[in-house]
Amino acid sequence: MVAIKVVSERNYEVKVDCDWLAELLPELTQRAHVAVVVSEKMSQSVRKLLPDQPNITLIEILDGEDGKSIESLNFLWFQFAHIGMTRNDLVLAIGGGATTDIAGFAASTWMRGIDWIAVPTTLAGMVDASVGGKTGMNSPVGKNLIGAFHSPIGVLIDLSWLSTLSDRDFSAGMAEVIKCGFIASPKILEIVSGNSLQELRKSRDVTSRLIAESVRVKAGVVSADFKESFTREILNYGHTLGHAVERDSNYQIRHGEAVSIGMVFVAELARDRGLINDELVSEHKRILESFGLPTTYEKSALPRLVKIMSLDKKNRGAGIRFVVLTGVGNTTRIDDVNDDEIFKAYERISV
Numbered sequence: 001m002v003a004i005k006v007v008s009e010r011n012y013e014v015k016v017d018c019d020w021l022a023e024l025l026p027e028l029t030q031r032a033h034v035a036v037v038v039s040e041k042m043s044q045s046v047r048k049l050l051p052d053q054p055n056i057t058l059i060e061i062l063d064g065e066d067g068k069s070i071e072s073l074n075f076l077w078f079q080f081a082h083i084g085m086t087r088n089d090l091v092l093a094i095g096g097g098a099t100t101d102i103a104g105f106a107a108s109t110w111m112r113g114i115d116w117i118a119v120p121t122t123l124a125g126m127v128d129a130s131v132g133g134k135t136g137m138n139s140p141v142g143k144n145l146i147g148a149f150h151s152p153i154g155v156l157i158d159l160s161w162l163s164t165l166s167d168r169d170f171s172a173g174m175a176e177v178i179k180c181g182f183i184a185s186p187k188i189l190e191i192v193s194g195n196s197l198q199e200l201r202k203s204r205d206v207t208s209r210l211i212a213e214s215v216r217v218k219a220g221v222v223s224a225d226f227k228e229s230f231t232r233e234i235l236n237y238g239h240t241l242g243h244a245v246e247r248d249s250n251y252q253i254r255h256g257e258a259v260s261i262g263m264v265f266v267a268e269l270a271r272d273r274g275l276i277n278d279e280l281v282s283e284h285k286r287i288l289e290s291f292g293l294p295t296t297y298e299k300s301a302l303p304r305l306v307k308i309m310s311l312d313k314k315n316r317g318a319g320i321r322f323v324v325l326t327g328v329g330n331t332t333r334i335d336d337v338n339d340d341e342i343f344k345a346y347e348r349i350s351v
């Protein structure tokens, strides 16, 4: 087990490759009330694992993005009231990023913020969503526009959850791991270059090392800039176009898959500006495709994607801003990209 410290509005540890239940036992016995938030898909398996104690209540919400809604939040508040949750009680979020996001947001709003612990069960949740203190929900005005910075008191990463994850979800999580490699960790790129998806899934040791290294990257960045004033933005590598692709596909494309497409796009953009060479662009494609991740998107989608990116831009009150590489582990931002540059780079990644 490796414990990685995160410095934020409250400091906490992310325990990688731990036994989540063994780690939780003291909390489960000390707290008067523990509200365990799970999605309907995970609830049966979680119920079987949890000790049968009167202070523990399992609360089931809808699975995936459907559960990240105002209806879920309302439901969670009512359930908290029904249980009699006070400032000293605990929310335990067990599930993928969608579940930990909404459970963390419910914890942030209940009595102006109570303790919560994240037990991520997807690779994306382990390396990304559960670390960094961003909680939130979806709404008609946009994805993740409503939320709060409210760090958990701990994150417990138990690799045994990954055995039931689909290859598609595992690969989607790998996109964020590979992203951490390009922006900050040549070591990650070295490990992923020598392993296929199936090899990785079979090797707990290699998976554990990759998760720990990715968490170290994210923990380092968010500890330096918790509220995303500048540094934290590098975690958005591949996300500008990625978010637009995700939305354009009506969320049929997984977040990680969209980020994969977005990373190849910004690599093309950076190459055109002379910031990186052809080899690094090819390395993006080779590594991402070796994990079954998409690196192309529909040619006819460009006007729609530009519109979505421009809307995002308006929300942030700045120009369309891309995080690009100047080399492995070195990033910069560009926000003066013209339509012609976007068109040329997109031509090369579209089909």
Ligand SMILES: NC(=O)c1ccc[n+]([C@@H]2O[C@H](COP(=O)([O-])OP(=O)(O)OC[C@H]3O[C@@H](n4cnc5c(N)ncnc54)[C@H](O)[C@@H]3O)[C@@H](O)[C@H]2O)c1
Residues within 6 Å of the ligand: 039, 041, 042, 063, 064, 065, 068, 095, 096, 097, 098, 099, 101, 121, 122, 123, 124, 125, 128, 129, 130, 131, 132, 133, 134, 135, 144, 161, 162, 163, 164, 165, 166, 169, 172, 255
């Ligand atoms: N807060 C943040 O900083 C942050 C960062 C990145 C992503 N996110 C959010 O995370 C969400 C995406 O997370 P995700 O990719 O984990 O998706 P998800 O939570 O929707 O989970 C994907 C699917 O996997 C299932 N699942 C979960 N654990 C499983 C397991 N062990 N075995 C089998 N199936 C399992 C879920 O039930 C769901 O159907 C998005 O809402 C995104 O906005 C948040």
